[in-house]
Amino acid sequence: MNRVEFYRTLYRIRRFEERVEALFRAGKIPGFVHLYIGQEAVAAGVLAHYRPGDYLTSTHRGHGHALAVGVEPGSMMAELFGRSTGVCRGKGGSMHLFDPRRGMLGANGIVAGGIPIAVGAGLGLRLKGKEGVVFCFFGDGATGRGVFHEGLNLAALWKLPVLFVLENNLYASTTGFAESHAFHMEALVGAYGIPYRAVNGQDVEAVYLATEELLQVVRAGGGPAFLEARTYRFKGHYVGDPERYRKREEAKGFPDPLVLYRERLLALGVSETTLKSLEESEERLLDQAVEFAEASPWPDPAEALEDLFAEPTRNYPWEGA
Amino acid sequence: MREITFAEATREAMEEEMARDPRVFLMGEDIAKQGGVFGQFRGLAERFPGRVLDTPISEPTLVGATLGASLVGTRPVLDIHFADFLLLAMDELINQAASLRYMSGGRLQVPLVIRAPDGALRSAGAHHSKSLEALFLHLPGFKVVAPATPKDAKGLLKSAIRSEDPVLYLEHKALYSRKGPVPEGEVLTPLGQAEVLREGRDLTLLSYSLTLHKCLEAAGLLEAEGIFAEVVDLKTLYPLDWDTVLASAAKTGRVVVAHETWRFLGPGAEIAATLEEKLWSRLKAPVHRVGAAHVPIPFSPPLEKRVIPQVADILKAAKEVMAWR
Numbered sequence: 311m312n313r314v315e316f317y318r319t320l321y322r323i324r325r326f327e328e329r330v331e332a333l334f335r336a337g338k339i340p341g342f343v344h345l346y347i348g349q350e351a352v353a354a355g356v357l358a359h360y361r362p363g364d365y366l367t368s369t370h371r372g373h374g375h376a377l378a379v380g381v382e383p384g385s386m387m388a389e390l391f392g393r394s395t396g397v398c399r400g401k402g403g404s405m406h407l408f409d410p411r412r413g414m415l416g417a418n419g420i421v422a423g424g425i426p427i428a429v430g431a432g433l434g435l436r437l438k439g440k441e442g443v444v445f446c447f448f449g450d451g452a453t454g455r456g457v458f459h460e461g462l463n464l465a466a467l468w469k470l471p472v473l474f475v476l477e478n479n480l481y482a483s484t485t486g487f488a489e490s491h492a493f494h495m496e497a498l499v500g501a502y503g504i505p506y507r508a509v510n511g512q513d514v515e516a517v518y519l520a521t522e523e524l525l526q527v528v529r530a531g532g533g534p535a536f537l538e539a540r541t542y543r544f545k546g547h548y549v550g551d552p553e554r555y556r557k558r559e560e561a562k563g564f565p566d567p568l569v570l571y572r573e574r575l576l577a578l579g580v581s582e583t584t585l586k587s588l589e590e591s592e593e594r595l596l597d598q599a600v601e602f603a604e605a606s607p608w609p610d611p612a613e614a615l616e617d618l619f620a621e622p623t624r625n626y627p628w629e630g631a
Numbered sequence: 632m633r634e635i636t637f638a639e640a641t642r643e644a645m646e647e648e649m650a651r652d653p654r655v656f657l658m659g660e661d662i663a664k665q666g667g668v669f670g671q672f673r674g675l676a677e678r679f680p681g682r683v684l685d686t687p688i689s690e691p692t693l694v695g696a697t698l699g700a701s702l703v704g705t706r707p708v709l710d711i712h713f714a715d716f717l718l719l720a721m722d723e724l725i726n727q728a729a730s731l732r733y734m735s736g737g738r739l740q741v742p743l744v745i746r747a748p749d750g751a752l753r754s755a756g757a758h759h760s761k762s763l764e765a766l767f768l769h770l771p772g773f774k775v776v777a778p779a780t781p782k783d784a785k786g787l788l789k790s791a792i793r794s795e796d797p798v799l800y801l802e803h804k805a806l807y808s809r810k811g812p813v814p815e816g817e818v819l820t821p822l823g824q825a826e827v828l829r830e831g832r833d834l835t836l837l838s839y840s841l842t843l844h845k846c847l848e849a850a851g852l853l854e855a856e857g858i859f860a861e862v863v864d865l866k867t868l869y870p871l872d873w874d875t876v877l878a879s880a881a882k883t884g885r886v887v888v889a890h891e892t893w894r895f896l897g898p899g900a901e902i903a904a905t906l907e908e909k910l911w912s913r914l915k916a917p918v919h920r921v922g923a924a925h926v927p928i929p930f931s932p933p934l935e936k937r938v939i940p941q942v943a944d945i946l947k948a949a950k951e952v953m954a955w956r
Contacts, residue, residue, distance in 0.1 A: 365703060399736030408735035415702050416735070420726050426695020427702065427727065434700035434707075437656055437682070444699075457723075460692035467687070617737040618771060620795035623823060623870040628905060 312358075314588065316514045317575060319354035320568045321592050323374045326383060329600055330373065330390060330404075334549050338604070339390050343404045346374030348544030351567035352477050353378040355517025356445060356537070359525055363442035365413040365431045367424030369477075370405045371543070372417025375447055381409045383599035393606035400609045401617065413442075421482075422452035425461040425474075432470035432534075443471040443528050451482025454491060462534070466502040469533030473524060474504070476538045477511065483547050484555040499536045511541030512567045515574075632812040638671040640781040640813050641802070644788035645672060645708065647817075649679050652706060655792055658684035658697065659710030659746075668712045669748065669807055690716050694723035694745065698731070701743040701797075708792060714749035714801060715761045728797050729772025743797045744788075750803035750841055750891055751928050751939050760928035760935075762840075762892035767799050768869050768901070774822055775868040777801045779843040781811040783866055786820025794822060803841035803891070825872035827879060831861035834885035834952055837876060837902060839865040842889050842921075842940060849945040858953060868898055873905070880906050884915035885952045889945050894922025916955030919948040 327345045334343050346353070353374040357366070360379050368375040376386055381397060389396030390404050397409050405419040415431060418424045428446035435442050452458050453476065465472045476495070480487055499506040505527055509520040517539055524535035542564035546553045572585060615630045635643075649655045657675065659667070663685040666673025676683035686693055690711065697707035711717055717724060724745070731739050751760040767773045774796055778784045784802065791798040828843070829850055836846040843864050850860040863879050865871065880886045886906060888899035899920035906918050924938045 367699075396736070398734060398738065401736045402734045406734045408731070408738050410702070410735075410738055415699065415739070416731065418727075420722055423695075423722065423727060426692040426723060427699035429692065430696030430699025430701075430707075431703045432699075433696055434703035434705040437700070437705050438654070438703070457691050457695060460687070460689035461695075463687060464689060464692055464696065468684075617733045617735075619774070620732065620737075620740055621822075624874070626873050628908065 311515070311518060313575060313578070314580065314584065316354055316358065316518070317571055317585065318588055318592065319358070319378050320350045320514060320571055321589060322383070322596070323350045323353065323377050324568050325592060325596050326377055326599070327373060329596060331545070331549055333600065339404070340392050341403050342548050342550070343390070344371040344548050345543070345545045346371055348564065348567070349477055349479060349511065349541045350374055351514035351517055351571070352475065352511045352539040352541055355514045356475055356521045358518055359521050360413065360445070361442070363440060364445065365415050365428070365442060366445040366447065367415050367428040367431070368407070368417040368447050369424065369449055369452070370417065370419055370421070371449070372405070372407055376407045376409065376414055376417065379412045379414060381407065381412050381414060383596060384602040387599040387603040388606045391603040391606065392608070393603060394609040394613065395602070395606040399613065399617070422448055422455035422457050424448065425452065426457050428472055429461045429465045429470060432465060432472040433468065435471060441529070443473060443525065445473050445475060447475045447477060449482065450476065450478040450480065450487045453495070454482065462499065462502045462504060465534040466504050469531070471528050471531070472534040473521070473528050474534060474536045476536070477541055478538055479541050479543045481547065481556065495538055504533070505535045506538065507536070508538045508540060511539030512565050512570060514567060514571055632814055634810045635781055635813050636807065637781045637784045637802070637809050637811070638669065638807040640785040641671050641788060642675070644785040646675060646678065648789055648792045649675070649682060654704065654706045655708065656682040656684070656705060657708045657710065658686055658693065660686055660688055660712055662710050667710060669804070671807065690719040691723050694720040695727060697743055698723060698728045698741065701741050702739055706742045706792060708744040708746060711745060711747040713759045714747040714763050715758050717747055717763055725770050725772070729770060732796070733772065740795055741797045742795050744791045744800055745798070746800045746802065748804045749801050750805060751935055752804040754930050754932055754935055756930040757927035762801070762890070764801055764868055765892050765897050768898055772797065774798045774870065775801065776822060776866060777840040777868060778866065779806070779840050779864050781809065782813045782818060783820045785813055786818040787822070787866065790819055790822050798822070801840065805841050820866065823867045823870040823872055825863055825865045825867070825875040827861060827875065828864050829860070829862040831859035831883065833859045833883060834887065834949055835861045835863060835879040835883045836945065836949065837863050837865060837886060837888045838890060839868065840891065842891050845940065845942045845945055846889055848942045849949060852942070852946060853949055858949070860949060876902065877906070877909060880910055881913050884913055885955070886914070886918045887921060887945065887948045887952055888918065889921035889940055889948070891939055892922060893925055894920050895925050897922045916952045919952050921945050921948050
């Protein structure tokens with residue numbers, strides 16, 4: 311357990327996201343963005359277990375997962391800016407970050423869209439005789455989709471190496487979980503025979519340890535496992551969300567994972583100097599990421615017609631009209 | 632040359648590709664023990680243990696999971712019972728499988744084949760009779776193939792499995808029992824290539840899948856009346872082989888496009904519009920389209936026959952095109 315690295319991941323995600331919010335409000339990031347602020351300990355604690363050969367699927371709120379798994383912040387920021395140097399050459403954007411070099415099979419604009427893909431990646435790993443696992447992140451809203459239930463069934467039936475990670479932040483867009491779901495999560499997951507753990511999603515070490523325990527089953531070939539991280543998004547569903555659906559007091563039940571962990575590290579004897587120096591180094595890295603994105607060229611409009619297929623097709627100009 | 636059925640050719644393709652490439656696997660409902668809803672894959676599960684998988688009835692997850700498996704370096708072939716059931720999985724097909732390579736700026740590869748039997752056969756009714764290619768041609772990201780002959784059933788399936796891109800492989804249910812010549816040994820039909828099956832000077836009949844055979848029959852009847860029709864098997868609907876289409880249309884100047892899917896906004900509409908844009912001055916008549924009437928496919932045999940294009944409909948369109956001065 312590398313505590314300083316936990317803190318680095320938490321800090322990187324938080325400060326990346328704060329920059330994204332400011333840059334979005336300044337009109338520099340097109341489209342719209344969903345921030346991970348408040349939930350950082352989930353990505354940091356789970357993905358500290360990522361090994362090369364593992365895969366993950368993410369959600370529309372995917373910046374945290376991408377950063378935690380090591381996607382390079384500069385090419386990620388450039389993607390958010392829509393630049394040609396972006397990790398997807400400007401074709402994905404905030405909600406659709408892919409980087410197979412880091413096992414990242416995609417943030418996904420469709421709620422629960424990553425679940426069947428994760429199950430299939432687990433199937434592919436097993437058919438190839440590979441050892442990796444698939445981290446499948448989704449929110450509470452995804453549990454209303456049919457593919458969530460189908461995916462649990464298939465993963466359990468075929469004992470696939472998938473760790474399902476539910477980030478329960480209480481709201482599917484603006485509708486409360488309890489208002490829109492009749493089932494009890496632990497009982498539901500138990501009905502599929504899948505091991506289940508709930509954890510305080512604001513505490514990175516608790517998340518790390520719960521993940522470690524569940525992964526012992528998954529990595530040993532015992533089939534899928536399910537982690538429910540109870541967490542809270544400190545910002546709206548998207549930047550600009552007027553947030554009329556929730557009360558400010560509700561957030562009090564969810565301590566800031568970054569503040570919480572900084573205090574714990576200091577109490578454990580990590581020096582203020584160590585933390586300050588880590589923070590400064592992250593600030594520089596993230597400043598450089600923004601500078602890189604801003605200095606990067608827009609894609610050539612001709613690139614809009616590239617990347618549909620791997621194999622070249624004959625060029626009939628009227629199809630690209 | 633030996634003659635085998637369309638179903639036997641399909642099975643040979645699957646078996647040869649699974650033997651050739653250990654990354655290829657097959658999954659679907661009733662595919663392992665039953666050998667598929669039409670029995671076309673019987674015995675494969677015994678020959679390739681662990682690589683032919685029976686699944687629950689979960690089409691969205693089956694499409695999404697084969698997509699996921701393709702992303703990590705396997706080459707899945709997913710069998711969907713009936714093309715109609717593709718509609719259950721449209722998110723996974725279109726938002727995901729068709730789009731991920733593009734959305735990732737080419738970082739992801741999606742070597743995925745989805746097989747789906749389509750078309751009307753013996754009053755299966757509206758939920759088991761549809762031909763849905765137009766949807767997958769309209770929405771970018773799938774290569775769409777529709778073999779008409781046993782030779783191409785083998786050659787196109789093999790090419791589809793070897794393709795690095797998602798391929799929707801549509802086979803008309805009425806073709807399974809149809810026999811035709813298939814050479815021994817390797818048969819590969821390239822994706823994106825049409826073939827002139829019958830040469831003619833007076834008009835061009837463009838078609839594919841089962842309707843191609845109706846066009847060939849119509850061409851025979853027309854010849855008896857002294858009209859020589861050229862018949863082109865499109866085979867791959869995307870990417871469409873415009874070179875062959877334009878060449879034949881330019882040669883005859885009169886074109887009928889015939890397909891079993893609905894005429895309204897069907898592939899024939901796109902082909903007709905493009906031919907008129909590209910060959911306006913060389914066409915001797917407006918391009919005519921033959922396709923299903925704009926209703927769900929009805930159950931009762933005379934109703935089904937009324938809605939699905941018949942040889943007589945192709946003949947009628949051909950004569951209208953020929954009558955144009």
